[in-house]
Structure formats: C-alpha cells, structure tokens
Amino acid sequence: MNVNGDEVMEHFKNPKNMGEIADADGVGKAGNPTCGDVITFYVKVDGRGRLKDVKFKTHGCGIAMAISSMISELAKSKTAGEAMRICRDDIVQESRGLPRNDMHCSNLGFLALRRAIEDCLQKSKKGVW
Numbered sequence: 285m286n287v288n289g290d291e292v293m294e295h296f297k298n299p300k301n302m303g304e305i306a307d308a309d310g311v312g313k314a315g316n317p318t319c320g321d322v323i324t325f326y327v328k329v330d331g332r333g334r335l336k337d338v339k340f341k342t343h344g345c346g347i348a349m350a351i352s353s354m355i356s357e358l359a360k361s362k363t364a365g366e367a368m369r370i371c372r373d374d375i376v377q378e379s380r381g382l383p384r385n386d387m388h389c390s391n392l393g394f395l396a397l398r399r400a401i402e403d404c405l406q407k408s409k410k411g412v413w
C-alpha cells in the first residue's frame with residue numbers, strides 16, 4: 285500500500301466514524317468501476333441543517349477508507365452547504381503530503397458524501413424529516 289502523510293496513516297490505523305446510521309436522513313453511495321471499490325456515506329442532520337452525525341461503510345482500499353474517515357471528521361458539525369464544499373485541498377492540507385496518484389481513491393468519499401447530503405436535501409423538500 286502506498287500511503288504518505290501522518291494524518292492519513294493515523295486514519296488508516298484508527299478509522300473514525302465507520303459504520304451505518306440506521307435512521308440516516310441521507311444516504312449516498314459511490315463506486316469505482318475500475319477497481320470495484322464502493323463507499324457509502326450516511327448523514328444525520330439537526331434542526332438547523334448541521335451534520336450532527338456522519339458515518340461511512342467501505343468495501344475499498346485502505347487509502348479510500350482513510351480518506352473517507354478524514355472526510356467524515358471534517359464534515360461533522362458543518363452545515364450541509366459547508367460539507368458539500370469539502371474538497372481535495374482540505375484533505376491534502378490535513379494529510380501534509382498525500383501523493384497525487386492516490387487522489388483518485390479519495391474521489392469515492394467526496395462523491396458519496398455529496399450524494400448523501402443531496403439525498404438528505406431532497407427528503408427534506410418532500411417533508412420526509
């Protein structure tokens with residue numbers, strides 16, 4: 285495995301927020317057809333639109349898992365709009381040296397989180413929660 289950066293290694297060894305939120309307000313999934321990896325994000329929102337809980341499940345490589353763990357930590361307590369804007373630069377800044385050729389593995393986490401938030405926003409418009 286090709287992992288650089290103390291922060292990424294820490295999240296690889298001790299991933300945060302792994303699991304499922306049974307009564308999630310939004311669920312989003314993203315997969316990479318090339319490697320077959322899939323990540324699912326779950327979000328729970330409070331009455332003011334802040335993400336009060338964020339979890340993820342992964343059938344993916346270690347880097348995708350570590351990056352998803354970092355994304356989940358960054359997203360917690362942000363508004364839905366703020367969490368939608370979490371990007372590669374935030375992770376690169378956190379990881380202090382993530383190799384560019386491993387960045388494609390992080391795309392799954394960003395995409396899955398955005399889809400979970402979009403799912404949440406659609407449900408809120410329909411008055412589901």
Ligand code: FES
Pocket residue numbers: 316319320321344345347348388389390392
């Ligand atoms: Fe599939 Fe990293 S190798 S996401």
